Amino acid sequence: MVRGAARGGGPATPTGMDVARLAGVSQKTVSRVFNSEQYVSAEVRRRVLEAAEELGYRLNSAARTLASGRTRSIGVVALGTALYGPASLVIGIERAARDAGYALRVVNTLEGDPGGVAGAVESLLEQGVDGIVVSEPIDEGPVSLSVDVPVLVLGAPLQFGGPRTVAAGAGADSLARAATEHLLDLGHVTVHHLAGPHRWFAARDRRAGWEAALTARGIAHPPVLTGDWSAASGYAAGRELAFSSDVTAVFAANDDMAIGLIRALTEAGLRVPEDVSVVGFDDIPVSAYVTPPLTTVRQPFDAVARDGLRLLLQAIEKPDAEPAPASEPPVELVVRASTAPPPNRGRSADGGPTVLP
Structure with a gap:
């Protein structure tokens, strides 16, 4: 041509x-x-896209905006962190938005900045986005802000006033409950919990799921240890738990802390899972390759992102339609070699690990 x-x-x-x-x-x-x-x-879609690529055609976004009154762009407010969970969720949102033909504009917030979310939202509104995704995992206090575009809140309470606010990504409590029930079903009398920082909504949800599983079986809640999501904090907790005679099972609120915990237990002479079973949360890529391979709960990041974006796009493109309900996230427990029935032998009389022959 x-x-x-x-x-x-x-x-x-x-x-x-x-x-x-x-x-x-x-x-x-x-x-x-x-x-x-x-x-x-x-x-037909394939032929059009191939023709566009051959010609080097790009849709004129300014003309499209004038015709539709929309920019076909979505703003994302996200915590600036390399932690696996928040980063994976933003990646999932980007994929879903791109597949739907929307551009993404991301503004990162900083932990400890109470005005960060409001400032990020204002910045995105000034850019003329059609909708906003708030993927902010930390409770920085009330957000006094009203927006004039639809908002999707992921994994946190609704906190905006506006024409339409939808939520998705809830259900971490169900995943945590499944992890705890797995250990109880193996025969452990109780399950200890290594929680994440309380200011994180995810840490609260996972602790709530652990508590619900124990309460449902009439089991008192053991004292909770708290980490900061890092393997180092898991290691510190493991050093403490290694010399508690009643610890045979631990549910850690993320995989990094679980890996650090296992390292400390092993150094103290305890075997995982023969002496202590450990379950993590997230199913990070390395969890299948540590020693022992980690039993964990897989977070459905892509499913949550796609479901949330479905709700947001409906609110953008069909503002008069009745809001659709969010889907329940699937519960996927990945059982590997870090969990087993409780040991037949306990700890030594001084509270330390039993010395095995």
Whole structure:
């Protein structure tokens, strides 16, 4: 195909009409493909996208904004952290938004900044986003803010006033309960808990799930140890638990702390899982390759992101429709080699580990 020439002899910028002609479809079909509308077959979509790539065509976002009144962009407020859970959730949101034909604009907050969320939201509103995702895992206090676009809150209480606010990503308590019940079903009399920082909504939810599992079986709650999500804090907790005679099972609020915990127990002469069983949370990639491979609960980051974005896009594109309910996240317990029935032999009389022959 010979492209047209602009004034001065240079190549002309390809248009939607050029794409339609090359793909053998109407210009309206090209528009439907690039606006991610329904009623376009997979074959037609493929032809249009291949034609657009061959021509170097990019949809004029300014023209699309004028036509629809929307920028097809979504803002994300997220904690600036490399921790596996929050980072994986933002990646899942980006994938889901891209698949839906939306651009993503991310503003990071800092832990300990009570005005960070409000400031981030204001920044995104100034950029004209069509909706906002709040993936802020820490309770920094009340957020006094009213927005004029739909808001999706992930894994935290609703805290915004506006035309429509939806929530997704709840259910960490169910996952934590499943982890605790797994240990109780193996025959452990009780389960100790290594919690995350209390200011984190996720840490509260996981502790609530652990408590609910014990309460349902009439078991008193052992004292809770608290870490900071790091393997080092898990190691410190493990050094303390290693010399408690009643500890045979521990549910850690994330995998990093569980890995540090296992290291401390092993150094104290205890075997995992023969003496103490350990369950983590998240299923980080390395959890299958530590010694022993870690039993853990897999977080459905992609499923939560896609479900949440589904709710947000409905609120953006169909503002008069009745809000759809959020889906329940799947509970996936990944059983590996760090859990087993409780030991037949306990600890020595002085409270330390039993010395094995």
